[in-house]
Amino acid sequence: MSGNILEVKDLEVSFTAHGRTVTPVDGVSLTVRRGEALGIAGESGSGKSLALKSIIGLLPPNAAARGDLRYALDEKEPIPYSPTGVHGHGISIIFQEPMTALNPTMRVGDLIAEGPRMHHGLDKNAARTKAVELMRRVGIPTPERRAKMWPHQLSGGLRQRVMIATALSTEPRLLLCDEPTTALDVSIQDQILGLLQELRTSLGMSIIFVSHDLAVLGELCDRLAIMYAGRIVETGPTDQVFANPRHPYTEALMTSVPSFDASAEQLQGIAGRPPDPRNFPPGCRFAPRCGYVQGDCSSAVHELRTSGDGRATACIHPELIEGVKE
Amino acid sequence: MSFLEVTDVTVRFTVGSRLAARIKGEKPPILTAVDGISFEAERGESIGIVGESGCGKSTLAKAITGLVPVASGSISLDGRELAGKRDQALRRRIQMVFQDPSSSLNPSLTVEKMLSELLRVHQVVPRDEIADRCAELMDLVELPQSLLEALPRRMSGGQRQRVGIARALALEPDVLIADESVAALDVSVQAPILNLLNSLRDNLGLTLMFISHDLAVVRYVSDRVIVMYLGTAVEDRPTAQLFDDPRHPYTKALMAAAPKFGVKKAPGESALKGEPPSALNLPSGCRFRPRCPLAADICEQIEPDLIGPSETQRAACHFAWEENEIPA
Numbered sequence: 001m002s003g004n005i006l007e008v009k010d011l012e013v014s015f016t017a018h019g020r021t022v023t024p025v026d027g028v029s030l031t032v033r034r035g036e037a038l039g040i041a042g043e044s045g046s047g048k049s050l051a052l053k054s055i056i057g058l059l060p061p062n063a064a065a066r067g068d069l070r071y072a073l074d075e076k077e078p079i080p081y082s083p084t085g086v087h088g089h090g091i092s093i094i095f096q097e098p099m100t101a102l103n104p105t106m107r108v109g110d111l112i113a114e115g116p117r118m119h120h121g122l123d124k125n126a127a128r129t130k131a132v133e134l135m136r137r138v139g140i141p142t143p144e145r146r147a148k149m150w151p152h153q154l155s156g157g158l159r160q161r162v163m164i165a166t167a168l169s170t171e172p173r174l175l176l177c178d179e180p181t182t183a184l185d186v187s188i189q190d191q192i193l194g195l196l197q198e199l200r201t202s203l204g205m206s207i208i209f210v211s212h213d214l215a216v217l218g219e220l221c222d223r224l225a226i227m228y229a230g231r232i233v234e235t236g237p238t239d240q241v242f243a244n245p246r247h248p249y250t251e252a253l254m255t256s257v258p259s260f261d262a263s264a265e266q267l268q269g270i271a272g273r274p275p276d277p278r279n280f281p282p283g284c285r286f287a288p289r290c291g292y293v294q295g296d297c298s299s300a301v302h303e304l305r306t307s308g309d310g311r312a313t314a315c316i317h318p319e320l321i322e323g324v325k326e
Numbered sequence: 327m328s329f330l331e332v333t334d335v336t337v338r339f340t341v342g343s344r345l346a347a348r349i350k351g352e353k354p355p356i357l358t359a360v361d362g363i364s365f366e367a368e369r370g371e372s373i374g375i376v377g378e379s380g381c382g383k384s385t386l387a388k389a390i391t392g393l394v395p396v397a398s399g400s401i402s403l404d405g406r407e408l409a410g411k412r413d414q415a416l417r418r419r420i421q422m423v424f425q426d427p428s429s430s431l432n433p434s435l436t437v438e439k440m441l442s443e444l445l446r447v448h449q450v451v452p453r454d455e456i457a458d459r460c461a462e463l464m465d466l467v468e469l470p471q472s473l474l475e476a477l478p479r480r481m482s483g484g485q486r487q488r489v490g491i492a493r494a495l496a497l498e499p500d501v502l503i504a505d506e507s508v509a510a511l512d513v514s515v516q517a518p519i520l521n522l523l524n525s526l527r528d529n530l531g532l533t534l535m536f537i538s539h540d541l542a543v544v545r546y547v548s549d550r551v552i553v554m555y556l557g558t559a560v561e562d563r564p565t566a567q568l569f570d571d572p573r574h575p576y577t578k579a580l581m582a583a584a585p586k587f588g589v590k591k592a593p594g595e596s597a598l599k600g601e602p603p604s605a606l607n608l609p610s611g612c613r614f615r616p617r618c619p620l621a622a623d624i625c626e627q628i629e630p631d632l633i634g635p636s637e638t639q640r641a642a643c644h645f646a647w648e649e650n651e652i653p654a
Contacts, residue, residue, distance in 0.1 A: 043512040155601050185378040185539060187598035190583035194594015212512060215542075215585035219593045242588065256517040258546040260569075260586035267546065269517030273482045 005174055005206045006032040006055070007078045011067035013050045013059060024277040025051045026230035027302065028067075032174065037200060037207040039221030039238065041214060041253070045274055047230040048210045052176050055208070056091050057083030073173075088119030092167035093176040097183055098159035102151040108162045109135075109147025115169040134165040139195060157188035164195065168203075175200075177209045181216060193220055214257055218242060226250045229275050229285040231302055236311030246313040248321055249286045284316065292320040327405065328366035330390075330501060330533060335363050335399035335409075337382070337389050341606070357605050359385040361557035362399065364632075369500070372527055372534040374548030374565065376541055376580070378602060382557040383537050387503045390535070391422045403500065418448055421494035425506035427486035431478040437464075437489050438474040444496045459496075467492045468522060484515035491522065495530075502526070503535040508543060520546055541584050545569055550638070553577045556605055556613045559632055561641040573634075573646040576614050612643070620645050 013025035025047040032038050042048040054065040070078035073090055095101040103111055112134055113127035122130065128147070135143035138161045151159055160180060167175060177196070181189040197220060200207055211217050217224060217238065224241045226234045226249065234247040245251040255268035272289040275281055281288050283298040290297065294317055306312040315321070337360040347354035360382040367373050377383045388394045390401055392412050401408040403419055424430040432440060441460045445451055451459045464471055467488040478486055487507060494502055504523060508516040524547055527534045536547050544551055544565075551568050553561040553576065561574040572578045579598040585591070600617055603609060609616050612625040624644050634640040634647060641647070 043514060157601055186541070186580060186585075187378065187583045188601065189585070190593055190595075190598070193585075194592075197593050213585065214513075215587040218587060219585050219591060239590075253514060254587075256513040257587045258517075258520070258540075258542040259588055260542045260545070260584065267517035267521060269521070270514035273484065273515070274512075 003033045004031045004078055005034050005072050006030075006208075007068075007070040008051075008055065009068040009070075011051060011054060011065065011069070013047070013054050013063055013065050015063050017062070020278070022277045024230050025054070026280075028227070028230075028232055029304070030225055030232065030235070032206050032208060034173075035200070035204050035206055036223065037209060037221045039217035039224045040208065040210045040227055041212065041217055041224060042210075042227035043212055043253075043274055045229075045277070046227040047277075048227045049178055051227070052093070052178055052208060052210050055083060056086060056093050056176060058093065071174075088115055088170040090170075090172055091174045091176065092170060092172035093178065094160075094163045094167050094180045096179040098156060098163050099151065101163060102159060102166075104151055107148055107150060108154065111151075112147075112162065112165045112169050115166065119170050130169065131165070134169055135162070138162075138165045138168070138199075139191075140165070156184055157191065160184060160188075160192055161195070164192075164199075168199070172205065174206045174208070177207060179211050180209075182211065182213070189216070196220065214242075214253065215260075226253070229280055230277065231285065231314065232304060233286065233314045234312065235304065236309075240309070240311060244322075246311060246318045246321065247286075247315045248290045248292050251321055252289075252291070284314070292317060294320075329369040329371075329404060330367040331400075331402045332366070332390065333364050333400045333402075335386070335389055335401060336361055336397045337385050337394055338397045355606055358557055359605065360389060363554075363557075363559050364399075365552060365559065365562060367501075367533050367535070369533055370527065370531045372524075372536065372547055372549045374544035374551040375535065375537045375554060376539065376544050376551060377554035378539060378580075380556075380602065380605065381554040382605075383554050384505055386554070387422065387505045387535065387537055390501075391420050391503055392417060393422070414448065418450075418497040419499055420501040420503065421497055421499035422503040422505060423487070423490045423494050423507045426510050427483060427490045428478065430490060431486060431493075433478055436475055436477055437492075440489070440493060441474075441496050444493065448497055450496065450498060463492045463496055466495060466526070468518075482515070483511050484519060487511060487519055488522070491519075491526075495526070499532070501533045501535065503537070505537045506539070507536075509538065509540070516543070523547055541569075541581060542587070553580070556602055556608065558613065558642065559640075560614065560643070561646075562632060563634075563639050563641070567639070573641040574614075574643045575618050575620050575645075577641075579617075579619075614643075 009029045011025060011028040012023055014021050014023040028051050040048045053059050059065055071081045072078040109131045112131035116122040116130055117127045132143045132147050140146055140158060140161050181192050209220055221238050224238050225232045228249045234250050252270045270289055275285055283300045287293050287297040300316045302314055304312040304314050339357045339359055340354045341357045342354055344354050363386060375383045389396050396409045438460055441463055442456045445456045445459055461471055469488050508519050526532055538544050548565050551565050552559050555576050561577045572581055583598055598617060611627050611629050615621045615625045630642045630644050632640045632642040
């Protein structure tokens with residue numbers, strides 16, 4: 001498996017409070033190939049952000065992560081790494097809200113220069129030059145002037161570009177994106193997605209892009225992983241997953257999105273609400289809301305079953321949903 | 327005459343510190359959030375308003391609801407002028423559902439207290455019928471009766487938004503304004519709320535104004551769409567025609583920028599470069615000119631009017647209706 005840059009196996013994130021343990025991320029396994037953009041889709045509370053943050057060791061202090069994380073530096077095989085040790089060395093992350101994620105007491109040029117100075121030992125002037133260069137690279141006009149500005153003086157789109165420049169400053173091979181365009185207007189969102197796509201091809205970076213927005217994921221990602229209630233329920237190439245979902249949750253999610261080009265059909269939505277992490281249902285966690293539910297679903301053992309075409313589903317009755325499609 | 331008529335409505339805010347401006351001996355800067363918008367709506371019509379943040383779409387909604395004062399222009403409902411101070415009966419007729427249901431509901435009131443207070447204060451029904459009416463309202467928004475006793479924090483986001491809708495409907499309004507009412511919800515929860523709004527409109531004959539930045543959502547609920555840019559309407563046309571054949575370059579760019587589910591498209595292909603200019607410092611002539619791919623000399627000198635071949639087909643661009651001038 002030399003093509004993989006990241007391998008995550010049986011990742012679990014749990015919180016203990018008042019003597020009870022909740023596990024919002026419960027056995028997530030995924031791989032990212034070199035240069036690939038992997039999308040993780042899911043609704044709020046599905047554990048997608050926590051899974052992402054545990055890759056780079058940014059979990060809140062009361063969370064405990066377990067699992068096998070492997071990362072491939074250079075052209076080698078993926079080897080186990082310490083999530084907190086990769087800061088500035090190969091993996092970077094960008095967040096949703098650029099205003100709260102940028103230090104408001106630092107000029108943006110210094111913010112971008114901090115990574116190279118701390119991790120790569122650049123001196124002040126070299127780091128500053130590099131910061132201006134990076135700002136130009138991510139499409140910030142008049143970077144020399146803007147490097148001296150404070151985050152609050154910039155617009156949302158520019159702040160997000162500053163955050164991307166900060167992430168790129170340590171030359172990552174893998175960029176983690178936690179809903180980076182959700183807070184932006186569509187025209188700015190399009191510009192940022194275009195920038196990420198362009199950076200990915202020109203720098204050969206891999207990307208993990210977490211979002212609730214299937215349309216955004218469809219534009220950027222080669223492969224998708226759909227998360228529900230702390231588990232991945234389906235993976236596969238984006239086009240194929242959209243064309244022919246093999247998990248009822250994926251299908252339900254897709255029929256909830258208003259389509260841009262046809263307005264007539266009725267939106268389905270999903271009955272009920274996502275389960276509480278303190279009280280996940282037994283067996284398949286989607287079973288109580290599933291339209292295809294069978295008697296044995298509530299005792300199903302969660303397992304992503306791969307089929308030969310690079311896809312996998314956790315549904316134990318994928319033939320039911322396939323049957324409807326034909 | 328139409329049911330709801332909005333004529334040349336302008337809303338202005340003073341920004342920055344008045345004191346600081348006075349010390350400097352200057353006038354405080356004035357921001358024109360809504361700049362001369364006119365449109366009409368019939369009873370039972372559903373109007374979508376789209377635009378990016380800061381374009382004034384929420385301010386327009388608040389002006390129509392009466393939550394911010396109108397600097398000039400008139401708003402009339404069923405022939406009655408609303409732009410000045412409204413009495414209690416007039417206030418009831420236009421109601422609003424807000425974006426974030428967790429911050430727009432009183433956290434210390436149960437749903438029943440929230441609804442019965444409204445029914446009592448506005449004397450919608452006699453006192454002994456209040457409990458029955460609360461139950462009816464819960465049915466209307468498809469919530470179980472048991473939630474009448476619940477506090478907002480015990481409810482999910484979708485349930486809270488339904489309570490927000492029930493609260494607006496309690497006053498039996500003629501016009502319901504939904505300001506980004508599904509933006510904070512997950513897609514699976516958003517779909518049933520959109521369906522609910524559609525069915526309420528059909529069953530109660532409500533005039534619906536749906537404000538959103540999400541084009542696909544607006545398409546799903548609206549008969550007609552008004553596209554706003556920096557305080558003005560740039561295009562106002564029936565939904566199907568607007569989406570199939572947008573005329574204003576801003577509408578086109580917005581549609582090109584929006585990620586479309588089920589349509590393969592590469593990101594970053596939109597013609598929209600840069601960001602909207604500040605509303606405090608508008609460019610001369612057409613406001614969209616600095617970002618417009620079609621900008622010509624005339625655009626710098628003359629601000630285009632919202633005009634078109636008919637009252638229902640209007641766009642504010644000098645080149646909107648010259649068939650062959652517009653690149654596809």
